[in-house]
Amino acid sequence: PMDQMALDWTLPQEDELATNVLSGGVSPYAAICALRREAWVPLLPLWTLREEDGASVADAAAWKASFLWFCRKLQYRAGASKRLLLKSPVHTARVATLCELFPRASFVCVHRDPYAIFASSLNMAQKYFGFSALCLPPSEDVLEYVLAQFELMHRAYIRDATQLLGRGGPTPRLGEIAFREPCRT
Numbered sequence: 173p174m175d176q177m178a179l180d181w182t183l184p185q186e187d188e189l190a191t192n193v194l195s196g197g198v199s200p201y202a203a204i205c206a207l208r209r210e211a212w213v214p215l216l217p218l219w220t221l222r223e224e225d226g227a228s229v230a231d232a233a234a235w236k237a238s239f240l241w242f243c244r245k246l247q248y249r250a251g252a253s254k255r256l257l258l259k260s261p262v263h264t265a266r267v268a269t270l271c272e273l274f275p276r277a278s279f280v281c282v283h284r285d286p287y288a289i290f291a292s293s294l295n296m297a298q299k300y301f302g303f304s305a306l307c308l309p310p311s312e313d314v315l316e317y318v319l320a321q322f323e324l325m326h327r328a329y330i331r332d333a334t335q336l337l338g339r340g341g342p343t344p345r346l347g348e349i350a351f352r353e354p355c356r357t
């Protein structure tokens with residue numbers, strides 16, 4: 173629906189969708205099936221999985237166990253000599269959790285113009301959420317969801333990347349790259 177990619181139940185998706193299923197819905201992506209404010213607000217702590225952000229110990233443990241199981245399956249399939257590379261926007265808010273699970277992990281943050289991200293996120297919400305939701309959410313709930321997740325992800329990233337990875341200069345564990353969209357004439 174966005175980026176000229178096909179959308180189908182049989183096609184690969186982000187790893188967070190698999191973790192959502194494996195954990196029994198311990199994921200902010202669980203809200204996509206009913207994207208109404210009352211469904212997604214209680215799931216906001218699942219973006220970071222940190223107690224200080226309101227996540228329960230049980231939810232964090234369920235997500236971690238499911239994610240590790242999924243990663244082990246991917247690693248087994250890829251072979252021991254291959255390094256996993258995961259790309260999921262929700263991981264932007266989970267640097268602390270991922271550092272805990274994978275102490276030697278490296279991170280690459282690809283950032284772009286926040287206005288372009290907002291427009292892209294709204295475009296995706298309008299196309300994808302209707303495909304996967306059990307009901308069509310009110311447009312004001314979708315708009316508020318896009319804004320809330322954007323703010324939450326970036327606040328968590330700045331807090332955790334600075335604290336855990338020494339953000340502010342080049343480090344062996346963190347690379348930040350600016351994505352520039354091509355000019356369209």
